[in-house]
Amino acid sequence: MSTTRRRILQSFSGGLAGILASGVAPYGFVRNIVKAAESDTIKVGILHSLSGTIAIIETSLHNAELLAIEEINAKGGVLGKKIQPVVEDPQSLVQVFAEKAKKLLLADKVAAVLGCYTSASRQSVLPVFEENNGVLLYPTLYEAQECSKNCFYTGAVPNQQLDDFVPWILNTLGRKKFYLIGANYIYPKETNREVKALLQKHGGTTVAEEYSPLGSTEFSTNINKIASSGCDVVFSDLVGDQIVAFYKQFREFGITAKDIPICTPITTEQEIAAMGPENAVGHYTSFNYFQSVDTPQNKSFVERYKAKYGKNAVTNAVMEAAYFQTYFLAQAIAKVKSTDADALIYEGLPGQEFQAPQGKVKIDEKNHHTWLWARIGKANEQGQFDVVWKSEDWIRPQPWVPYLYPNKNCDFTDKRVLERLKKPWSQEKNRSGTIDS
Amino acid sequence: MLQSIITQFLSGFSVVAILVISALGLAIIFGVAGVINMAHGELIMVGAYTAAVVGKLGGNTFIAIPVAFVVVGLLGLIIERGIIQWIYDRPLETLLATWGVGIILQTVMKLIFGPELYYVGAPKILEGGFRMIGRLPFPWYRLFLIVIAILLLALVFYVIFKTNLGLKIRAVRRNRAISGCLGIDAARIDMTIFAFGSGLAGIAGAVLAPIKSVSTTMGFPYAVDSYMVLVLGGVGSLWGVLTGGALIGEAETILSFIFNNVIGRLLVFLFIVIIIRVVPRGIFGYYERR
Amino acid sequence: MPEPAVGDHLRSVGRSERRRYRAPPFVPLWALIGIAAVVALIGTYPYYGSNAYVLSLLGKFLCFAIFALSIDLIWGFAGILSLGQAVYFGIGAYFVALSLKINYALAHPTRYGGKFPDFMEWNGLTELPQFMTPLISTPFAVFCALSVPTLLGLLFGVITFKRNIYGVYCAVITLAEALILQEIIIEYQAYTGGFNGITDYSNYATPGFLWFILAVVVVFLLIARALTHSRVGTVLKSIRDNDVRAEFMGYNVANYRIFVFCVSAFMAAAAGALYAAWVGIVSFLDAGPVFSIEGVIWTAVGGRGTLIGPVIGTFLVKGAEFFLSGVLASWWQIIVGGLFIFVVLVLRDGIVGSIGNWIRKLKKGATLHQLIEESDQKAHDRQLEWRPGGPPPTDEPVR
Numbered sequence A: 001m002s003t004t005r006r007r008i009l010q011s012f013s014g015g016l017a018g019i020l021a022s023g024v025a026p027y028g029f030v031r032n033i034v035k036a037a038e039s040d041t042i043k044v045g046i047l048h049s050l051s052g053t054i055a056i057i058e059t060s061l062h063n064a065e066l067l068a069i070e071e072i073n074a075k076g077g078v079l080g081k082k083i084q085p086v087v088e089d090p091q092s093l094v095q096v097f098a099e100k101a102k103k104l105l106l107a108d109k110v111a112a113v114l115g116c117y118t119s120a121s122r123q124s125v126l127p128v129f130e131e132n133n134g135v136l137l138y139p140t141l142y143e144a145q146e147c148s149k150n151c152f153y154t155g156a157v158p159n160q161q162l163d164d165f166v167p168w169i170l171n172t173l174g175r176k177k178f179y180l181i182g183a184n185y186i187y188p189k190e191t192n193r194e195v196k197a198l199l200q201k202h203g204g205t206t207v208a209e210e211y212s213p214l215g216s217t218e219f220s221t222n223i224n225k226i227a228s229s230g231c232d233v234v235f236s237d238l239v240g241d242q243i244v245a246f247y248k249q250f251r252e253f254g255i256t257a258k259d260i261p262i263c264t265p266i267t268t269e270q271e272i273a274a275m276g277p278e279n280a281v282g283h284y285t286s287f288n289y290f291q292s293v294d295t296p297q298n299k300s301f302v303e304r305y306k307a308k309y310g311k312n313a314v315t316n317a318v319m320e321a322a323y324f325q326t327y328f329l330a331q332a333i334a335k336v337k338s339t340d341a342d343a344l345i346y347e348g349l350p351g352q353e354f355q356a357p358q359g360k361v362k363i364d365e366k367n368h369h370t371w372l373w374a375r376i377g378k379a380n381e382q383g384q385f386d387v388v389w390k391s392e393d394w395i396r397p398q399p400w401v402p403y404l405y406p407n408k409n410c411d412f413t414d415k416r417v418l419e420r421l422k423k424p425w426s427q428e429k430n431r432s433g434t435i436d437s
Numbered sequence B: 001m002l003q004s005i006i007t008q009f010l011s012g013f014s015v016v017a018i019l020v021i022s023a024l025g026l027a028i029i030f031g032v033a034g035v036i037n038m039a040h041g042e043l044i045m046v047g048a049y050t051a052a053v054v055g056k057l058g059g060n061t062f063i064a065i066p067v068a069f070v071v072v073g074l075l076g077l078i079i080e081r082g083i084i085q086w087i088y089d090r091p092l093e094t095l096l097a098t099w100g101v102g103i104i105l106q107t108v109m110k111l112i113f114g115p116e117l118y119y120v121g122a123p124k125i126l127e128g129g130f131r132m133i134g135r136l137p138f139p140w141y142r143l144f145l146i147v148i149a150i151l152l153l154a155l156v157f158y159v160i161f162k163t164n165l166g167l168k169i170r171a172v173r174r175n176r177a178i179s180g181c182l183g184i185d186a187a188r189i190d191m192t193i194f195a196f197g198s199g200l201a202g203i204a205g206a207v208l209a210p211i212k213s214v215s216t217t218m219g220f221p222y223a224v225d226s227y228m229v230l231v232l233g234g235v236g237s238l239w240g241v242l243t244g245g246a247l248i249g250e251a252e253t254i255l256s257f258i259f260n261n262v263i264g265r266l267l268v269f270l271f272i273v274i275i276i277r278v279v280p281r282g283i284f285g286y287y288e289r290r
Numbered sequence C: 001m002p003e004p005a006v007g008d009h010l011r012s013v014g015r016s017e018r019r020r021y022r023a024p025p026f027v028p029l030w031a032l033i034g035i036a037a038v039v040a041l042i043g044t045y046p047y048y049g050s051n052a053y054v055l056s057l058l059g060k061f062l063c064f065a066i067f068a069l070s071i072d073l074i075w076g077f078a079g080i081l082s083l084g085q086a087v088y089f090g091i092g093a094y095f096v097a098l099s100l101k102i103n104y105a106l107a108h109p110t111r112y113g114g115k116f117p118d119f120m121e122w123n124g125l126t127e128l129p130q131f132m133t134p135l136i137s138t139p140f141a142v143f144c145a146l147s148v149p150t151l152l153g154l155l156f157g158v159i160t161f162k163r164n165i166y167g168v169y170c171a172v173i174t175l176a177e178a179l180i181l182q183e184i185i186i187e188y189q190a191y192t193g194g195f196n197g198i199t200d201y202s203n204y205a206t207p208g209f210l211w212f213i214l215a216v217v218v219v220f221l222l223i224a225r226a227l228t229h230s231r232v233g234t235v236l237k238s239i240r241d242n243d244v245r246a247e248f249m250g251y252n253v254a255n256y257r258i259f260v261f262c263v264s265a266f267m268a269a270a271a272g273a274l275y276a277a278w279v280g281i282v283s284f285l286d287a288g289p290v291f292s293i294e295g296v297i298w299t300a301v302g303g304r305g306t307l308i309g310p311v312i313g314t315f316l317v318k319g320a321e322f323f324l325s326g327v328l329a330s331w332w333q334i335i336v337g338g339l340f341i342f343v344v345l346v347l348r349d350g351i352v353g354s355i356g357n358w359i360r361k362l363k364k365g366a367t368l369h370q371l372i373e374e375s376d377q378k379a380h381d382r383q384l385e386w387r388p389g390g391p392p393p394t395d396e397p398v399r
Helices: A003-037 A055-074 A094-107 A119-132 A162-171 A186-202 A220-229 A241-252 A269-275 A296-309 A317-336 A341-348 A415-422 B002-033 B040-056 B061-082 B091-113 B140-162 B164-174 B176-181 B186-208 B219-233 B238-258 B261-278 C008-012 C015-020 C029-043 C052-075 C086-107 C130-136 C138-161 C168-187 C207-229 C231-241 C243-248 C253-279 C289-302 C308-327 C332-345 C350-362 C368-385
Strands: A041-047 A082-088 A112-115 A136-138 A151-153 A177-183 A205-212 A233-237 A262-264 A284-287 A353-356 A359-363 A375-379 A385-390 A408-410 A434-436
Touching (some): A041 A055, A041 A094, A041 A317, A055 A296, A055 A317, A082 A094, A094 A112, A094 C052, A112 A119, A119 A136, A119 A151, A119 A186, A136 A317, A162 A186, A162 A284, A162 A375, A177 A220, A205 A220, A220 A241, A220 B002, A241 A262, A241 A269, B002 B040, B002 B186, B002 B219, B002 B238, B040 B061, B040 B091, B040 B219, B091 C289, B091 C332, B140 B164, B164 B176, B164 B186, B219 B261, B219 C168, B238 B261, C029 C207, C052 C207, C052 C253, C052 C308, C086 C138, C086 C168, C138 C253, C207 C231, C207 C253, C231 C243, C231 C253, C243 C253, C289 C332, C289 C350, C308 C332, C308 C350
Parallel strands (some): A041 A082, A041 A112, A112 A136, A136 A151, A233 A262
Antiparallel strands (some): A284 A375, A353 A359, A375 A385, A408 A434
């Protein structure tokens, strides 16, 4: 670049930078202040990864929540005001989750946040919610052993998923030798603990247990080990991109679902769409909801979702939870006629019911988890699941797995818990609803 | 047990192939032009998305390969003319500029395609595998990858050493000023190098897409691996690419089998760092300088 | 004609020209005023601003600024591009975070009832590992946080510079080192918290701590100024510009490089320690290559080779990210990427450096990048040209 051209560019850019610095920065500040001052909308934060290794599934949660908000606004909103979603992208990184949660609560002052998928992200944002008394609605299945005042869990806990799945694999499928493979963080580790306990109870064996870092996509070594281990079923808690790579390479190495099926509580229609149905045929997933569930609410829900996001879009259990939890929130705000966090937590949300696509669901008054239905599905060639088992009734959630922690319970109506919650938040982090019985 | 180790060793060849394929493009750009291209991973990503689009339009991987070469090659040309040509004399700042290019590419692709994973299928002919030693069949597609790696190496070797263009490239590399005196248009050669290297990265993306997931953030690990291959094998040497890839690929596969994936990778990095201390410019870096 | 006497030429030099040659002051007046103003502005934010989120950002950016300063020290003044500075930052951060977390867990049992960090519990450990018990003492942890990275910097420095590895190869090797650390942290998650990092220990984001961080920033700026202004600094700059000549002049180039590398590692470690205490969450990201490259970018944007530059560059880039991601949700990264390219192509010395150039040009001096780039290119060529046992390389570039 010639000197004169560079000099012209430099002076031009200097001027531009000056204008920008003097203009944009205050503009941004003012805009934020103005936004906060707007009082004719109710702001709700949406904290799901739209990029990174978990984006494959979390974008569907984000989409479902936006669909629900759109529907609620179309019916007139809540308390006469429209719901305004404030979307943040934490890029599948735990640290960024915590930072964006702080931003949503402190800078944007949202009424509640619908967010998180991995347990790692939830654990990193929970201290922020507890310290600032926010409300988090968490739609994802998780390993339980937790109940926080500031979080409402609308995803499955083990007794709504694993407790029926593992015995079903042992008895109906007749597979007794489990190879456990999972991602390397708390959810798969805790889940595998639960699976091993269930296997002990019902008579199965664990052949091996392996963990792979989140985001890794090379599984040929693991598959080789699986083939030479003598197992007859793989129980997978792989998450996100890993699922696609694993299933693809599994089939590439010639292992069919008849030889060694993969059974997992995580793989959804979404990941199957990304890997191609032929890579998933014959493998099993346990969930509360599948796109193929046959209820009138579900048919309409799938239609509406496809209408908004394209006819190739698929629905799955976690985004269905994201969808009905948005309705829970709206109903709660309408019930207590305010967006005050304590009002929502103590009166608004507990006990809320909704006719969800999976069936009727309810937030338990005592432990802030959700009554859900349990199903087991077998993947078919269209990328959908054929429901091969369904629970007879909805299942009450048990946040403390009884066979691992028989002495603990979660009860927000208990006097001891209420006493604890009355105290101001302190280093004690006294926001848990757990009591030892 | 021995069977498993042998199977691992063989499947390690496919990992070597993957490394070689992804590092070749960078070997051209870094080794010949001296540009630290931090956008290499993103170029591979664009190649993978090209393959995805070709797949959507009804083509398969065989068609995707030349298409990706052209598309990403053109992209490389634009990058070179717009940005790189001004900063050849500042190697460390090419790092920053190409990092910026990488970010822009990632964001633009995210805006166009969305952040979800894309499904790219392997061609039907190459599905399944053939029985070799060991319990598991060796997938045809991985064999295809090995073949592609050999072909690409041969292609690059041919272009650089047996063609007129390659002669010019080597001349410019060795002494820019004198080459100019002899009538070689150095600027054109620079363009060609960068475009060619980018095209190779595009082919890498197209070929790797069916076995790994395609997303806008898939690029960085490939860039890291490519740099490791080059640093170990020696910058500016084709034998170096092969050796570096072979050592890293096999070491990673075998160590992953004995320990686990993460420790395998860790040990390989440690191994690289130690070797570099002893042989700072890579195994073939001292003896060949092309 | 009479024989010219020694010193005659000086007599012909005018008094104004002789007066012009004055060593630059330790802290120029404009810098003093500027730093005081910024410190006052940031330090008093808790009193005029009420947004806790912005407060947390300010402290974080200050820690990043120290990190960028450490990179500038070795890159701008000594010519070493290290893409692994995050290693020292990360180790410093992890020591402090572990100590705070252990202390926190001792006082507040986890949901499983253990008195040690929860991530250790769900990874299968039954009690605090023996080798971690000394970390209960936070002063000791801080001492480790500062000394271990410095020693590691010494080790890396010796191995790298004694073997004359610099330039591009140094960059890639340090990149590999950062990756190794990142992988170690993720793998040994029973001890480090792994992918999740260490979270959920109390943070100290108070106004008092903000003042402390500001004080540390000022102190480090003064230290860096002292270093670059002294004889050592001059030798370093000469090494940056032409290390072979410096070697021939008798300076032990490797030792000088190792020294400045250690100082920079110490600074990065201090930045990490402050960061861990302020923010309340550390993860493998803080020790990895991406963070290192970000630090290099902040330095480049602000002005490599200046001292205030990295600080300004950090605040500018991170501030831009903060604002733009709110205003232009999907596009802001394009702008950030464009900014890097722009800085490299047009504002070659970064923002502060360009301002300095402009002022210098008013006084008819050389631009900063002219001083630096020549050394880069020469170093690069020498790397490629020299064979062991051959004749020493000359100064002229071969290209």
